[in-house]
Amino acid sequence: MSDEPKRTVATCPHCRQPVISTLVFGGAEKYCRHCKQAFGMFDVDSVEWTAELQLIIDADRAWFAPIAVRCIAHGMRRRDCPQCEGGEYHRAHASSEAMADSERAYRELLG
Numbered sequence: 355m356s357d358e359p360k361r362t363v364a365t366c367p368h369c370r371q372p373v374i375s376t377l378v379f380g381g382a383e384k385y386c387r388h389c390k391q392a393f394g395m396f397d398v399d400s401v402e403w404t405a406e407l408q409l410i411i412d413a414d415r416a417w418f419a420p421i422a423v424r425c426i427a428h429g430m431r432r433r434d435c436p437q438c439e440g441g442e443y444h445r446a447h448a449s450s451e452a453m454a455d456s457e458r459a460y461r462e463l464l465g
């Protein structure tokens with residue numbers, strides 16, 4: 355018997371594919387690329403890690419990252435933004451182009 359904790363993968367309650375952890379959806383920290391849906395962290399299932407699942411996770415993250423970076427979440431500050439460093443949330447001073455792009459990115463993520 356080993357006390358080593360088993361490595362697990364969080365999975366979508368609908369399609370059983372792995373989900374991505376993210377902060378771009380307020381209150382829903384897990385995202386399924388396959389269903390284009392966000393879930394709360396207690397709403398997802400989990401399975402034992404496998405190399406095959408890791409390949410899916412890597413591909414999902416590679417797909418997700420460039421879209422998610424365009425999302426301006428509520429209550430989010432950007433590290434590279436002087437106005438955010440001044441204490442404002444990024445939404446309070448983001449340009450209308452950036453906000454429109456954020457809305458497009460959210461639509462791409464949530465279908």
Ligand SMILES: [Zn+2]
Nearest residue numbers: 366369386389
């Ligand atoms: Zn799913």
Ligand SMILES: [Zn+2]
Nearest residue numbers: 435437438444
């Ligand atoms: Zn900012």
